[in-house]
Amino acid sequence: MNLRDLRYLLAVAEHEHFGRAARACGISQPTLSVQIRKLEELMGVALFERTSKTVAPTFACQQLLGHARAAVMATEAILATARNLRDPLAGRFRLGIIPTLAPYLLPLVFAPLREALPALELEPWEDQTSALLGRLRAHELDAALLATEVDGPDLVSQPLFAEPFLAALPPDHPLAACAVVAERDLTRDMLVLADGHCLREQTMEACGQSEAPGGTLRAASLPTLLNMVAAGYGTTLIPGLAAGAALDAGIVLRPLSARAGRTVRIAWRAHFPRRPAVEAVGEVIANRLRGFAEGAAAGTV
Amino acid sequence: MNLRDLRYLLAVAEHEHFGRAARACGISQPTLSVQIRKLEELMGVALFERTSKTVAPTFACQQLLGHARAAVMATEAILATARNLRDPLAGRFRLGIIPTLAPYLLPLVFAPLREALPALELEPWEDQTSALLGRLRAHELDAALLATEVDGPDLVSQPLFAEPFLAALPPDHPLAACAVVAERDLTRDMLVLADGHCLREQTMEACGQSEAPGGTLRAASLPTLLNMVAAGYGTTLIPGLAAGAALDAGIVLRPLSARAGRTVRIAWRAHFPRRPAVEAVGEVIANRLRGFAEGAAAGTV
DNA sequence: AGATGCGATAGGCTTGGCCTATGATGAAAG
DNA sequence: CTTTCATCATAGGCCAAGCCTATCGCATCT
Known part of the structure; x- marks a missing residue:
């Protein structure tokens, strides 16, 4: 059975007229007739009582219509939901952050992120590096802000700022x-x-x-x-x-004589499909922190 | 979009493995890959994050799965309902009966009808001939027991007993x-x-x-x-x-010298699809009343 | 009796889904 | 470090299913 057939069924039931229903479906009347007949053969039940003048839904048909509507509406809900999810820069974005960074970085970047990516629902998750990597690999995080390199070939990272x-x-x-x-x-x-x-x-x-x-x-x-x-x-x-x-x-x-420091990186799964979101987040953070290293090293935070 | 695709989607989401999901769907793995990719292109969203080792449903995919399940279950409900409705000798059967017949005929035929057609839910409707014909034409009755011929080409009838x-x-x-x-x-x-x-x-x-x-x-x-x-x-x-x-x-x-009488007939729409039910009901009634005319005419009711 | 409207049927065409065979990639094993 | 294995992606060919136009059959209306 096909969703198309269900749409046809609903159209005929609504119009009680094959020609008009076919026009509503954007197909020819013979096609609609054939499809409805196939549906009837599949169901093993007559769905419409046809006359040269009238087309009336059978009792059996009326019993089925509710389910058919439910199915069609569910698929339309799928498409509508997909439309809303289409923008990779929109929706939930779970970002892991190490504890020695989160309380000091987040206040700086929250506002710029909200401004640059208003549709992105940022969900910070504070934990230590290994836990973050585990959650990242388990698809429980979309990206993570770390101060270390990442190892495996399944994860990639990009430096954001020193x-x-x-x-x-x-x-x-x-x-x-x-x-x-x-x-x-x-x-x-x-x-x-x-x-x-x-x-x-x-x-x-x-x-x-x-x-x-x-x-x-x-x-x-x-x-x-x-x-x-x-x-x-x-x-x-x-x-x-x-x-x-x-x-x-x-x-x-x-300041330190050897200028010790660390590089904050954003890491994500190599196959994560919302890479645009990762890069956008990374870029906003890097921009906000641009020139920070020099300033801090000079003691002028 | 196709219901088949939704089944594929559910299968991949469940197995998190294209090969096994394909086997579960009874198709080859390449076919499944292609169909899922098409679905992703249609949605404009990545549905699965693939690795050579893992297949994980995207957040977007998880949002869609509920609707997909609803659609698939609705269509299965359609098929199940159709299966139950398939037997023309089962289900509601609205039978009109004229008032000069109903109270005397129904007590005679209820038991035989229940025995011969146990799945038929008989709903008697007592009214005068013209009202019955109107309801019959309006699809508000499935058949009617009358004592007159029916006229139009849209209705047909068959004599049951004299x-x-x-x-x-x-x-x-x-x-x-x-x-x-x-x-x-x-x-x-x-x-x-x-x-x-x-x-x-x-x-x-x-x-x-x-x-x-x-x-x-x-x-x-x-x-x-x-x-x-x-x-x-x-x-x-x-x-x-x-x-x-x-x-x-x-x-x-x-008894009357000229043997005046009437013929009780069952009438239905010429295009009524449950003709087997009509004929079965008519036959049970005719059988029950077989030989009634002679007995009544001889005064031995 | 002819015209009209409607659904059903027939025949041909195109698309889409399916298959097998093969490629690409990453991980595990020798 | 190379080989092997497992997995998903791609390519090319095949066939059924859906679609269209043209036409039929039937009933009604003029």
Whole structure:
């Protein structure tokens, strides 16, 4: 059975006239007659009682009409829904963001994204890198903002902007006297985030430390880490976008001599079909953050 | 768009694998791939995100799946309903019956009809001939039991059985002394039914009376007419099947010398598609009434 | 009796869906 | 690191199904 046949059925039932129904369907009357007859043979029931003057739907036909209407309306709903979904820059867009980035980046990019992509319903999802990659691979995210390269051939990524790290020091720390701090000098009393945060490894690597400082406290989140630094528990590196929050916490920030930093990237599945949306989002973020690296490195956030 | 395509869509969404989905649909994998691609082009939306390893429904696809399921289920409902309606001897059958026949015939034929045609849902409709013909032409009845010929080329009929008339006399009427009554002898004090009853004209014609007896009472129904005869207001002819009711009313019945009577026919639209049902109903009634004419004429009802 | 309107039928054409065979790609295995 | 396997995409050919025009059959109306 064909949807077309159901449309024909509805047309004949409505017009009670083959010629007019055929015109309404955009086909010739003989074609309509043949199709209706085939439908009747398929159903095994006479659908219309024909006279040279009248065409009346059978009782059986009336029983079927409701279902036929339902089927036709459902397919029209499909087409209508598809029309609404056609624009790749519209609809839900689930964007994963790592925790050391989300609270500092999102406030900057929400407004530009809403302005540039008003139909895009952005759903941020904050989690650590590996969780984001898992959700991305499981099709539970459409894209993710990360600070690491992505590995597999199933995922691809594109750099959006460079984010320099800054030395975060307690106000009374000896290094606070320097205008610029060398990464290596932070190793002694360095604090790092808990396991799973990419910033943890990046901090350690930037400071030339292969393994985490033994026995030290490990902050579960960046705000906690900032509080710990402010309280004099040690030093750390913070990503440039968190500079404002760090200053608010009463921390002294200093640029780094080797200009350590990280690159924020947007990652997505290689076969993700809404690539235009990914690129549009990436572009808006990159534009908003353009020139940020230089400014931050110069201490003028 | 085609229902087949929607089935394919559902299959791929369910199996998340083109090969298996194709097997489930009974088609080859390339065919399925092509059809899904066409569907995607029609919708203007990617429906599946394909990898050499995985096939995942797009968010857009998930939005459409519900409607697709609804459409497919509706068409399956159509086929199921059609299957139930296929038997012409099953389902509603609206049978019109004239008032001078219904109360006397129906008790006789209900049981045989239920036995012979258990799936037929008989809906009797009692009304006068012209009203029945109107409803028949308006497709509001499937058939009608009449005592007259039908005229137009749009209706056809078939005789079921002959129903002899009987002379109905008050117990103390002079003619009650005769074993057989001549139709002509009833003219003097003959009572007839109200206008619209075919029995009215048939009674008058049988008795050779061209116009209704002036100034006489006219009964609105046959039971009333019987009561009037029993009360001595006059005589009349009654159809043979009403003999029992007439005797119960205390009326004397006598066979007629000229054997006046009427033929009960079943009538239906010439193009009515459930002719088997009409014929089956007619046959059951004719069988039940077989030999009735002779018995009634001999006075052995 | 001729004209008109309507649905059914016949014959030919084109499209669309289906198949098999093959290509392309990525992942797993030797 | 190459081979093999699994998977989806593409190509080309075939056939049925749907469509059209022309015509018929039937009934009604003039």
